Every structure is written in structure tokens, then in C-alpha cells.
Amino acid sequence: MRWNQLGEGTPNAPSALFGTDVVSRTIDTPEFRGVTFHEVRARTIINRVPGASRMPFTHTVNPYRGCTHACVYCFARRTHGYLDLDTGAGFDSQIVVKVNAPELLRRELAAPRWNGDHIAMGTNVDCYQRAEGRYRLMPGIIEALRDRANPFSILTKGTLILRDLPLLREAAAVTDVGISVSVGLVDAELWRTVEPGTPAPERRLDVVRTLAEHGIPCSVLMAPVLPYLADSPAQLRATVRAIAAAGATSVTPLALHLRPGAREWFMAWLAERHPGLVRRYEVLYAGGAYAPRWYQRRITGQVHELAAEYGIGPARAGAHRSPRPERAEAPEPAVEPDPGVTQLTLL
Numbered sequence: 063m064r065w066n067q068l069g070e071g072t073p074n075a076p077s078a079l080f081g082t083d084v085v086s087r088t089i090d091t092p093e094f095r096g097v098t099f100h101e102v103r104a105r106t107i108i109n110r111v112p113g114a115s116r117m118p119f120t121h122t123v124n125p126y127r128g129c130t131h132a133c134v135y136c137f138a139r140r141t142h143g144y145l146d147l148d149t150g151a152g153f154d155s156q157i158v159v160k161v162n163a164p165e166l167l168r169r170e171l172a173a174p175r176w177n178g179d180h181i182a183m184g185t186n187v188d189c190y191q192r193a194e195g196r197y198r199l200m201p202g203i204i205e206a207l208r209d210r211a212n213p214f215s216i217l218t219k220g221t222l223i224l225r226d227l228p229l230l231r232e233a234a235a236v237t238d239v240g241i242s243v244s245v246g247l248v249d250a251e252l253w254r255t256v257e258p259g260t261p262a263p264e265r266r267l268d269v270v271r272t273l274a275e276h277g278i279p280c281s282v283l284m285a286p287v288l289p290y291l292a293d294s295p296a297q298l299r300a301t302v303r304a305i306a307a308a309g310a311t312s313v314t315p316l317a318l319h320l321r322p323g324a325r326e327w328f329m330a331w332l333a334e335r336h337p338g339l340v341r342r343y344e345v346l347y348a349g350g351a352y353a354p355r356w357y358q359r360r361i362t363g364q365v366h367e368l369a370a371e372y373g374i375g376p377a378r379a380g381a382h383r384s385p386r387p388e389r390a391e392a393p394e395p396a397v398e399p400d401p402g403v404t405q406l407t408l409l
């Protein structure tokens with residue numbers, strides 16, 4: 063292991079990365095203040111999704127672990143624990159970078175055992191988070207996929223994807239490329255607190271617009287829909303209307319899920335920002351990580367109705383495949399609404 067300590071307060075490399083070649087850097091620029099990058103040379107890059115997974119894709123590529131977009135609800139927080147890293151603030155600031163991802167991918171795609179399956183990216187953490195501006199791994203990854211005409215999809219909140227527009231167009235000319243942007247809300251006040259490191263929702267919708275203008279269809283994963291915070295009829299309408307105006311090919315709603323790791327972090331945020339909602343969330347998520355089926359059905363129905371009203375078509379084949387919702391069923395709880403959340407400003 064190589065250990066290179068740069069800057070003040072660089073923490074120890076995560077013990078789960080021992081045995082790999084690690085360089086950890088704390089970058090003292092305004093953009094990355096307080097962020098540590100753990101640069102590793104991965105041994106493999108194409109991940110096979112376990113058969114028991116409910117994910118509708120079989121293979122993924124994740125050049126990063128951790129995400130400076132810092133969404134308080136992020137379901138990937140738990141995976142930082144596998145590296146002995148903190149799943150709260152550590153997830154937002156301790157970023158593992160697989161610096162050899164492009165060359166490794168090119169090699170694995172050329173191996174005789176690789177059968178050309180669709181590869182999904184942005185399924186664990188965002189591959190166009192701010193670190194990508196520094197490490198520029200995605201151009202090499204897209205080039206490798208383009209050169210093998212290997213179908214792929216990208217889900218992102220990062221406007222940085224537009225940097226790679228020419229490459230995406232080249233790839234789309236030879237294979238199936240599905241781009242999906244994640245926009246669960248357009249409420250500026252809520253966005254600043256719940257997704258503090260992300261580009262604003264309007265900027266993300268600009269990405270949808272720009273891709274469409276350049277002949278790359280883009281869908282929107284309307285996720286997560288935050289119960290009691292961003293799910294009023296007026297809020298859903300504002301979000302779907304903005305998504306439609308951006309020219310999205312489809313919109314797929316997904317209610318918040320709270321797996322261990324994300325749950326503790328999100329609930330602490332909720333207790334601080336919206337204490338009146340804590341009890342309602344405890345009731346809604348009493349059955350596990352997923353909102354009950356009645357809630358999912360209600361959100362899906364409302365969003366689909368709005369999508370039809372605003373003329374957004376159904377999800378097309380090849381668009382980013384979003385996780386299927388849980389089939390858990392539970393009775394609708396009788397809890398009084400939090401009066402505070404009706405005051406949120408809609409864009």
C-alpha cells in the first residue's frame with residue numbers, strides 16, 4: 063500500500079482498502095474543501111448485480127464510491143460502511159476514485175467471456191459528481207463502450223455530463239444509450255437542504271433540454287418523491303410540468319426508500335429540519351425500507367396522470383431502468399399533516 067498524505071487533517075485510508083494501492087489526497091481548493099479522495103487501482107470494474115437483486119439490469123460500472131452531491135436520503139450511504147467509512151458526513155466527503163476504471167473497462171469488454179450486456183452507470187453513486195471534473199474518468203469509459211458498441215445507460219444529477227456530449231453522440235450512433243436525469247422536486251428551498259451538493263433542479267432540466275436538442279433522448283427519474291415534503295398535488299404538478307417543459311421523453315416516479323445507513327442520516331436531518339414529520343415517517347416506514355404500496359400507487363398514479371396531461375410519453379425501451387418498487391402493503395396511517403410543510407415555496 064502506498065500512503066501519501068497531502069494537506070492538513072488527512073484521515074487514514076479506510077482499512078477495507080488495505081491491500082490495494084491507495085493514495086489519499088485532501089484537496090484544499092474552494093470546490094473540494096474538506097473532501098478527501100482515496101485513489102485506488104481497482105482489480106475489476108464491471109460488477110455483476112446479484113441475481114436476487116430487484117434491479118432491472120445485470121451489470122454496472124461504478125468509478126466512484128461516496129458522493130459529494132451529499133443528498134441526505136442517498137440509499138448508497140450504506141455501501142460506504144462496507145469500506146469502514148462513515149455513512150453520514152464521511153459518505154459526502156471521503157470519495158474513493160478508481161483511477162484505472164477506463165483502462166480496466168476496455169480490457170474487460172474485450173475479454174472473450176464478456177457477452178455485451180447492457181451496463182448501467184450512476185446506479186450506486188453519481189458518476190458525474192464533482193470529482194469527475196477533476197479525474198475525468200467518464201470520457202475514457204464512454205470511449206471504451208463506444209468502441210465495443212456496448213449498450214449502456216447513465217443516471218445522474220450532474221450537469222457535467224454535458225462535457226461528454228460529443229462522446230455520447232458518437233456512442234449513440236453505434237449502440238443503445240439511455241440517459242436519465244434525476245429530478246425529484248423543483249422546490250428551491252427544499253433542494254438546498256436535502257440535496258446540498260447537487261446542481262439546482264433547473265440546471266439538471268437544462269441538461270435534459272440540451273441533450274434532446276442534440277438528438278439524445280433523455281428521460282427523468284422523478285426520485286425520490288419525498289413524502290409530506292414534496293408530494294402535494296401542487297408540488298407534483300410543478301415538478302412534472304417542469305420536466306415536460308424540458309423535453310423529457312418520459313418520467314418515472316419513485317417514492318423515497320430508506321435503507322439502513324440512509325435511514326439514520328435522513329431521520330436525523332428530518333428531526334432537525336422538520337421535527338413535526340418524524341412521527342409520520344416512522345409510521346409510513348414502519349414496515350421497512352420502502353413506502354407502503356398504497357403510497358407508491360398513489361404517487362405513481364398522480365404522476366402518470368400529470369405526465370399524460372403535459373404530453374410526456376411512456377418510458378421507452380433503452381431508457382434508464384429504474385428499480386422496481388417494493389410490493390409491501392400496509393394500511394394508510396392516520397396521522398395529522400405537518401402544518402410547516404405547506405409553507406414551502408414552489409418554483
Ligand code: SF4
Binds near residue numbers: 187
Ligand atoms: S447524487 Fe445520487 S449518489 Fe450522489 S448523493 Fe445524491 S442520491 Fe446519492
